[in-house]
Amino acid sequence: MTVKNTATTKQRQPLIWAVASGKGGVGKSFVAANLTMAFAAHEKKAVLVDLDLGSANAHTCLGINHPKTTLSQLLRHKNIDINSLVEPSNTPFMGLISGSSDDLDMANLKHFQKLKVMRNLRHLDADFVILDLGAGTGFNTLDFFLYADQGLLTVMPEPTSVENTYRFVKSLLTRQLRSLPKQSHALMNDILIEQKKDYGKIQSFAQFLADMLEKHPEHGKNIQGNLQKLQLNLVVNQMMDPADTKLGDAMQIIFHKYFSLNLNLLGCLHHDVHVTQALKQRQSYYQLFPQSRNAICLHRMAEKVIKTQQIKTNGVVN
Amino acid sequence: MASQDNHYDTLQISTHATTADIINAYRDIKLIFQENSLAAYSLYSAEEIATINQQIEEAYVILSNSQTRLSYDITLHIHDVERAEKEVSHHMPIESNNLQSAETTPVPSEVSGKVLQSIRESHAITLLQIAEKTNISLAHLKAIEANQSSAFPGVFYLKSYLKQYASCIGLEPCLTWEKYLKTLKD
Numbered sequence: 001m002t003v004k005n006t007a008t009t010k011q012r013q014p015l016i017w018a019v020a021s022g023k024g025g026v027g028k029s030f031v032a033a034n035l036t037m038a039f040a041a042h043e044k045k046a047v048l049v050d051l052d053l054g055s056a057n058a059h060t061c062l063g064i065n066h067p068k069t070t071l072s073q074l075l076r077h078k079n080i081d082i083n084s085l086v087e088p089s090n091t092p093f094m095g096l097i098s099g100s101s102d103d104l105d106m107a108n109l110k111h112f113q114k115l116k117v118m119r120n121l122r123h124l125d126a127d128f129v130i131l132d133l134g135a136g137t138g139f140n141t142l143d144f145f146l147y148a149d150q151g152l153l154t155v156m157p158e159p160t161s162v163e164n165t166y167r168f169v170k171s172l173l174t175r176q177l178r179s180l181p182k183q184s185h186a187l188m189n190d191i192l193i194e195q196k197k198d199y200g201k202i203q204s205f206a207q208f209l210a211d212m213l214e215k216h217p218e219h220g221k222n223i224q225g226n227l228q229k230l231q232l233n234l235v236v237n238q239m240m241d242p243a244d245t246k247l248g249d250a251m252q253i254i255f256h257k258y259f260s261l262n263l264n265l266l267g268c269l270h271h272d273v274h275v276t277q278a279l280k281q282r283q284s285y286y287q288l289f290p291q292s293r294n295a296i297c298l299h300r301m302a303e304k305v306i307k308t309q310q311i312k313t314n315g316v317v318n
Numbered sequence: 319m320a321s322q323d324n325h326y327d328t329l330q331i332s333t334h335a336t337t338a339d340i341i342n343a344y345r346d347i348k349l350i351f352q353e354n355s356l357a358a359y360s361l362y363s364a365e366e367i368a369t370i371n372q373q374i375e376e377a378y379v380i381l382s383n384s385q386t387r388l389s390y391d392i393t394l395h396i397h398d399v400e401r402a403e404k405e406v407s408h409h410m411p412i413e414s415n416n417l418q419s420a421e422t423t424p425v426p427s428e429v430s431g432k433v434l435q436s437i438r439e440s441h442a443i444t445l446l447q448i449a450e451k452t453n454i455s456l457a458h459l460k461a462i463e464a465n466q467s468s469a470f471p472g473v474f475y476l477k478s479y480l481k482q483y484a485s486c487i488g489l490e491p492c493l494t495w496e497k498y499l500k501t502l503k504d
Binding site: 157251 | 362
């Protein structure tokens, strides 16, 4: 029950982490659920919000059997405190807002409903709020991802997964840049048309940005500023081959070269049959196998995040 | 395709990078942009990857040679005094020390790891410099100075490494080895 408010800490704003991936089945829910556990193990209040709308199952990854509350209640009722929807778990410092018994039309969240959820997420009384998003590049997923303070991409060493991750980032950038003024859009289109004429196809995003900065510096800088808001992190999941460890570094370089984005490699997790075993026993992997190398990796990731966060906040104070 | 990239951007390194950094960066980036690379294939077409590879090769050829790199830096208006000094301190002292001290430092009557270390330090040569020059790992060089013959696969290796080490700090290799061996046996 530790997640319930301790009234005094009301003003603190949770840090929102969104976990997404282009492709399904790479382990978003696993990473999200177990990272939440890891944060809680560091005695940070962490709440996992299952935003895999319509196919929510984060509760199973956490080992919570029949959650009584659901996110739908927030949309159904007026003036409901989001903190009352947090399902406590047997682990201290950890809670879940489940989507297990959502309304059946939850997958098609309307725009105003989405805004309501977003608004309320900030009111959660926690240090970390982890959003487990759905696969794919739907607007809901993209918008929640952009709304979060930190985005976490999960990828596994498979062509399909890597491909879809790039696809996800492309959609993300397009969505992020839609808020630019109309004039910018017109100029952007011009540049894209020019690229098509010169090279036969559209070039990398980095090239587009470079062209933009050269020809229309003001608008280019605006775009650059927009991109700097994106905080992207990467977890390579289900590694099987020692050579797979290189994927994270490689993607980091490619992100810089192609998208001109900084990607922070948070960590790598190995393929482990015990994940399925934990699911079958309906317990959380992190709790069931605390000594496994993946659990230790997750623990370290959480530590890294907490430390960076501390440096950031302290830096601001100083 | 990204034609404005300078060679440093191509290899994704800073202009302060050392020669070792450049070699490592080249190796890493070649792996990323090899044919059918998992991380790159879906973003770049085969022709683009070929162009990128060509750029990487070009960049490496120029940057890995300190002469061509220097003239390239001038065209970029990079005047990196800091690095220039660092590079100089990386490569020059060993050579100059070698030449000057080869005859001047007599081999002391008793040679042990400690003695070697003090001679090395009196010449202000770091282990790292010796390691770079001789390609002997730091661990082995440290083992020489700690009299740990067990750290080597065989006496032959110890002999070879010690001789190279000795000539780096200006001692006569064969004589140094004989005396070092004697200390070890005692």
